[in-house]
Amino acid sequence: MGILSSVADFIDSLAKRHRLLPWLLAYALLLPLPFVLATLFNEYLIDLANRICLFILLAVGLNIVKGFCGQVTVGHIGLYAIGAVTSAVLALEPGGFGGALGFGWPIWAAIPTAVLVTAFAGLIVGLPSVRLEGAYLALATLGLGESVRIFIAVTPALGSSTGLMMIPSPSIGSFVFDSFTSYYYLVMTAAIIGIYFSFSILRSATGRAFQAIREDTIAASVNGINVVKYKLLAFVLSAVYAGLAGALFAHMPPGYLHHNNFTVIEMVTLLLMVVLGGIGNVWGGVIGAIVVAIAYDQTKDLVFYFMDRPIVIQPLVFGLSMVLLVMFMPRGIGGWIEDFQRNRRFIRRSEERLGGTARNS
């Protein structure tokens, strides 16, 4: 607790000077990560770090619609798929393998277009939320998300069973983001900016409107909040996150995209991240994404032999841990963070009242 409090105090003092300073510090601290990983462990972990950054984007985006605005959506992975496939297809050269579509757009045009397309898809996913609540909404979004995946899986122009190959890497001038290390800077920057904007949204009038809708839709509308507009806005914002994550995923080396990346297991993993992080807590979501992505990666090849049959136990572990988390730790890691922050606020107020003796007493 002592170390954590002093770190929090330090961040507070930085934030007092300029609100962007803690973010810049975090960015600077994360810059040498690929070199640390490469020297201490191996190159593969950089790839893992890249995927963690994408998952952070996804989890933070899902948190906006689910945590801030309280809309139960389980089709988020479908938006991710839309972003990825759109960007890949736009950037691919025409006449690719297996009848895959290609438009040959420059990548820096393809990615924003993919984000826009995904935002529009998010609007469509959000439309049922105007009329549906809770369980119905979960069903509608699940149907939409899953039909996106099946559509990709059966349409040869979008890769179908072979997947999309040779998706080009982005570049700035002559610098090409084609290695794990160089791509890390792209996705890490995106993740940090994503987290920052998520906080901006939370603290703005829009964020407060989202939370009002989450707490009580009727009371929110009585207080003059345009419920329809803000619900749709939440969906669109989270779709922007998903689309960006998807587009970045498509162009990530080795530039290969397969619909197996968008299955229910991925959706469950994403849900687990948000649940473990505590629904509605941004930092919780980020920590959840990191923990789950590492756990996912490390248990991927864990094979258990049962009656001479290799059994991959990872999905079982993930499913069960989700059930147990919801049952026994409904507030997730975010609950701890909130408790910690509340304690600190309480101590600070007590100090002000007692003249600086509360912490030692």
Next chain:
Amino acid sequence: MGFDYNSLLAFIIFGVTIGVVYGIVALGISLIYSGLDIVHFAHGEMYMFGAFFGLVLAHNVGVPYPIALIGAMVLTALLGMAVERVFYRRLTRAGGGYTVAGMGMIICGFGMSVALVNVAYFIWGAEAEPFRANLDYIPRLSFPGDIEVPESYVLTAIISVALMAALHYFLRHTKTGLAVRAVAHNKDIAYLMGINVPLMISLIFGLACGLAAAAGVLIGPMQSVQVEMGYLMLMKAFAAAVVGGFGSLPGAILGGIMVGVFENLGAAYISPSHKDIYAFLLLILVLMFKPSGLLGVEAKVKA
């Protein structure tokens, strides 16, 4: 070549038969929804477990098909009740439906679904197993225009109707059925009337899982039985339940038949490889334009 009415009729007949099976699973989902205010996302796995229990009973134990059907229903009902008792009760007691606990329940159902698939994978492996059933004593049905309906389809239709009739009788004409309906209507008042609500909820869960198992055993001889069969069935049953009106039992059957016919016609006349999407399309269309479904009651928003 003109329009072939015979094949259209055939597609509709097969669509109705498969749709009745969707309807049975949807019945279970609707039953759980009306009783517990939760959407059971692991219901497809109950269907899958039912199919496997039936398979084991029919092949390894060697009992006749109808007894395998009943055995699978009982076993799956017990499994469902155990899952409800151990995992869901804690969550449903906190309140289901539209609350935060309802969100937890959805996530919990998802996790349970993934866990159950892998338990089944653990036991039975990933291969698709054919379900061989001796159905020679069932007559084949012939329709005008050279349409022959295989035995398994005829049997499915008969058993489905019998199951629905039994469920209807149970809910409408027995005292326990009355108690179940009371619990579905209002749990607090049901408590006050001296009904053992937790027991009734267990019963609802058992019934719903038994129905799913029946669907699994019925569909076994038509398709093969494999671990991942539950997920698509769940989606289609959801579509069926929503199309008919969530929580409405006749609606579930009607929705199932509609989904079955819609999907068969879509596969026949639009594109067969997109077959699995049509159910979702129907689901989304109905949700957007008439969320209460065809036979459902308008959902009230509680202030």
